Amino acid sequence: MVLLRRNIIVGLIACFVIACGPEYSFSNSVLNTSSVPADADPAVADSIANEKRAKQDALLDTVSLRFYMSKNSSNPSVFDEHGYRDGLWEVYYSNGQLASKGSYRNGIREGLFESFYENGQVKEKISYRDGLIEGSSESFYSNGKPSSKGMCLGNHLHGNWETYFPNGKLESRATFENGYPNGLYEEYYSNGNLKAKGIIENGVPVGAWEYYYENGKLKQKGSYTKQRNGYYEYDYDDD
Incomplete structure (x- = not known):
C-alpha cells in the first residue's frame, strides 16, 4: 500500500493548464x-x-x-x-x-x-467572448502539427481536451468541468502506446488505475481511495 498526496494528479495533467x-x-x-x-x-x-x-x-x-x-x-x-x-x-x-x-x-x-x-505557421487559435476565452482553443508546433485542442468556458478548461507530441501522436486525453479534470484520463507514449489511464473526480484520481511500460506491457495497476488526513491510498498488484 502506498500513500499519495492530494496533488498527485498535477504532474499528469500539467500539459493542459496553459491552454486558458x-x-x-x-x-x-x-x-x-x-x-x-x-x-x-x-x-x-x-x-x-x-x-x-x-x-x-x-x-x-x-x-x-x-x-x-x-x-x-x-x-x-x-x-x-x-x-x-x-x-x-x-x-x-x-x-x-x-x-x-x-x-x-x-x-x-x-x-x-x-x-x-x-x-x-499558426501558433494559437483562441476564441474570446466579452474578453474571456470562450469556445474552441487550439495550439500548434512550429512544424504545423497540433499541440493541443479543446474548449474553454469563461477562461476555464471545459469539455474534451487532447494534447499531442511533435510527431502528431496523441499525448493525453481528458475531460474537464469548469477547469477541473473530471472523468476518464488517458496518457500515451510518443510511440502511441498507452502510458496510464484511470478516472479523475474534481481534479484527483479515484478508483482503478493502470500504468504501462513504453513497450505496452502492464507495469502496475491498483486503486485510489481518499483518506481523512488528506492523503490517498494506492493499493497495487505486483503482477
Missing part, C-alpha cells in the same frame, strides 16, 4: 518598435499603459515587433473616442511577418485571435 487564462503585462505606451511578447498588443495610451492580459510567462517569446495601422486595410486598427482598441488589430515581427491578429470591441477581445510563429 493567459496573462500579459505591458509597460510601454508608444506605438513603435519595442521588445514585447510576440503575441502581445502594445499599450495604446498612458491611461491603459498598465493594462494586463492573461498569458503564462512560459508561453511568451520576446521578440522585436513593429505595430502597423494599415491605411489601406478595409478593417484598420483603430481607437474609439475613449482611447480603447476597437476593430481589427495586427502585430508584426520586425521582418514584417504577421505575429498576431484579432478584433477588439471597446478595448475588450472579441472573436477569434490568432498568433503565428516567425516562419508563418
Whole structure:
C-alpha cells in the first residue's frame, strides 16, 4: 500500500493548464518598435499603459515587433473616442511577418485571435467572448502539427481536451468541468502506446488505475481511495 498526496494528479495533467487564462503585462505606451511578447498588443495610451492580459510567462517569446495601422486595410486598427482598441488589430515581427491578429470591441477581445510563429505557421487559435476565452482553443508546433485542442468556458478548461507530441501522436486525453479534470484520463507514449489511464473526480484520481511500460506491457495497476488526513491510498498488484 502506498500513500499519495492530494496533488498527485498535477504532474499528469500539467500539459493542459496553459491552454486558458493567459496573462500579459505591458509597460510601454508608444506605438513603435519595442521588445514585447510576440503575441502581445502594445499599450495604446498612458491611461491603459498598465493594462494586463492573461498569458503564462512560459508561453511568451520576446521578440522585436513593429505595430502597423494599415491605411489601406478595409478593417484598420483603430481607437474609439475613449482611447480603447476597437476593430481589427495586427502585430508584426520586425521582418514584417504577421505575429498576431484579432478584433477588439471597446478595448475588450472579441472573436477569434490568432498568433503565428516567425516562419508563418499558426501558433494559437483562441476564441474570446466579452474578453474571456470562450469556445474552441487550439495550439500548434512550429512544424504545423497540433499541440493541443479543446474548449474553454469563461477562461476555464471545459469539455474534451487532447494534447499531442511533435510527431502528431496523441499525448493525453481528458475531460474537464469548469477547469477541473473530471472523468476518464488517458496518457500515451510518443510511440502511441498507452502510458496510464484511470478516472479523475474534481481534479484527483479515484478508483482503478493502470500504468504501462513504453513497450505496452502492464507495469502496475491498483486503486485510489481518499483518506481523512488528506492523503490517498494506492493499493497495487505486483503482477
